[in-house]
Amino acid sequence: MPQSPPGDVGGWFRTALDDAPAPSPRRGWAPAGPDLYGLESPDDDLAAALARLRGRRVLVVTGAGMSTGSGLPDYRGRDARPRSPMTFQEFTGQDLSRRRYWARSTVGWPMFLRAWPGPAHHALTELERRLNLTGVVTQNVDRLHQAAGSRTVVDLHGRLDHVVCLGCRTVSSRRVLQTRLLALNPDMVVPSPSPDGPRGVVGHQAPDGDADVEEWARFRYPDCSRCGGLLKPDVVFFGENAHRPTVEAAFALYERADAVLVLGSSLTVMSGLRFARKAVRDEKPVVIAGDGPTRGDDLATHRIHGRLEHILPRWIAMLDES
Ligand SMILES: [Zn+2]
Numbered sequence: 001m002p003q004s005p006p007g008d009v010g011g012w013f014r015t016a017l018d019d020a021p022a023p024s025p026r027r028g029w030a031p032a033g034p035d036l037y038g039l040e041s042p043d044d045d046l047a048a049a050l051a052r053l054r055g056r057r058v059l060v061v062t063g064a065g066m067s068t069g070s071g072l073p074d075y076r077g078r079d080a081r082p083r084s085p086m087t088f089q090e091f092t093g094q095d096l097s098r099r100r101y102w103a104r105s106t107v108g109w110p111m112f113l114r115a116w117p118g119p120a121h122h123a124l125t126e127l128e129r130r131l132n133l134t135g136v137v138t139q140n141v142d143r144l145h146q147a148a149g150s151r152t153v154v155d156l157h158g159r160l161d162h163v164v165c166l167g168c169r170t171v172s173s174r175r176v177l178q179t180r181l182l183a184l185n186p187d188m189v190v191p192s193p194s195p196d197g198p199r200g201v202v203g204h205q206a207p208d209g210d211a212d213v214e215e216w217a218r219f220r221y222p223d224c225s226r227c228g229g230l231l232k233p234d235v236v237f238f239g240e241n242a243h244r245p246t247v248e249a250a251f252a253l254y255e256r257a258d259a260v261l262v263l264g265s266s267l268t269v270m271s272g273l274r275f276a277r278k279a280v281r282d283e284k285p286v287v288i289a290g291d292g293p294t295r296g297d298d299l300a301t302h303r304i305h306g307r308l309e310h311i312l313p314r315w316i317a318m319l320d321e322s
Contacts (some may be wrong), residue, residue: 037292039305043314049287049302050315052259056285058131059257060124061275062138062145065264065290066308070118070144088240091232092166096217098230103219105233106181107190109174112142112160120264121148123312130319135253139265139272141235154250156242156271158235167229174233177222184220242271254278262288264308267296276300 090097125148127133135152136145141160145153161174182188224231236242254260260279267273267288276296279286288294289304289311297303304311 039291040310041303041305043318045302046304046311046314047318049289049304050318052285052302053131053261053287056132056258057256058133058259058261059254059275060133060136060261060263061265061272062124062136062140062263063265063267063272063290064140065266065292066120066124066138067115067118067140067142067144068264070115070121070142085238088237091237092230098221099219100216101233102181102221103185103188103216106178106185106188106219109178110190115142115144117144117148118309120308120312121145121150123309123316124263125149126316127312130316134256137250137253137275139269152253154246154253156236156246156250158233158243158246160233160235162234163231164234165224165227165229166232167224168227170224170226171234172231177231180222184222188219236271247271250275257284259285259287262286262290262294262296262300263312264290265294266290266292267294 086097086101091101121144124136124145128150133152135154136150137154137156138145139157141155141157143155143159143161163172163174163177164170165172182190222231223229254275260275262272262276265272267276273295276286276288276299280299285301286296286299287302287304288296288300289306289308291305291307
């Protein structure tokens with residue numbers, strides 16, 4: 001087993017759809033160059049977008065840009081490295097892929113537990129009190145909206161703190177699985193963050209550790225203790241569809257809304273983009289806020305550039321002033 005964490009431990013939890021590789025320009029949309037990051041919209045633009053949202057019932061769609069302030073890396077942002085996500089087909093079809101996934105996951109889990117809601121999460125819960133939100137549909141699997149106190153949240157891509165058996169569909173706790181993983185791999189060196197350490201700071205991410213593949217090949221992972229079936233994190237992998245009841249719950253929130261607010265999502269994947277597209281068809285205004293280009297920019301009624309931990313508190317201040 002590796003004596004240091006196999007690298008890229010920040011990436012193991014971003015196997016969900018939002019981590020899909022950028023499609024080639026010929027085949028679809030891909031984020032543009034780094035010059036489109038770091039823009040900041042002036043207050044007039046922020047005020048105009050806020051005016052569009054006030055008095056309307058608003059569905060909020062969030063993505064990875066929401067959680068970057070919490071130490072969880074955004075794999076599509078300016079500093080993102082190109083990488084290939086593990087697909088559902090690889091995970092279910094290849095034992096070595098599962099060994100690699102669970103090895104990374106075992107090392108990364110303590111860091112994931114330390115992630116804590118950031119300023120953007122807290123500001124959104126405040127906006128929930130000031131504006132009329134129908135709910136939050138998130139592409140994130142980190143449960144940080146719930147931790148911050150958002151009341152109505154649909155985890156469109158599942159939740160990383162749950163594990164599902166592909167045989168009997170039993171859902172169990174990822175926290176409990178960690179104990180089993182460590183017991184099966186007693187030589188595994190897992191960083192154990194100090195309970196007194198600062199929350200919300202995951203810390204330095206190790207360099208990519210693909211060279212450790214021989215080590216992963218020896219990693220052992222358990223099967224379902226009920227039926228012996230394959231255990232999978234209860235998140236939507238690339239190549240896998242979101243669960244129908246979850247999608248229906250998300251669209252129920254959309255149907256009750258008169259406007260859509262997209263926060264920190266590049267809308268690269270269809271699961272998020274379709275809310276913006278449907279809103280345009282239904283003539284509901286779409287406000288997109290975040291740093292960097294999105295696939296929905298040409299659909300936006302208002303496009304607000306900047307970091308969410310700046311934009312959302314500014315909106316709250318504007319609501320206070322008015
Ligand atoms: Zn089972």
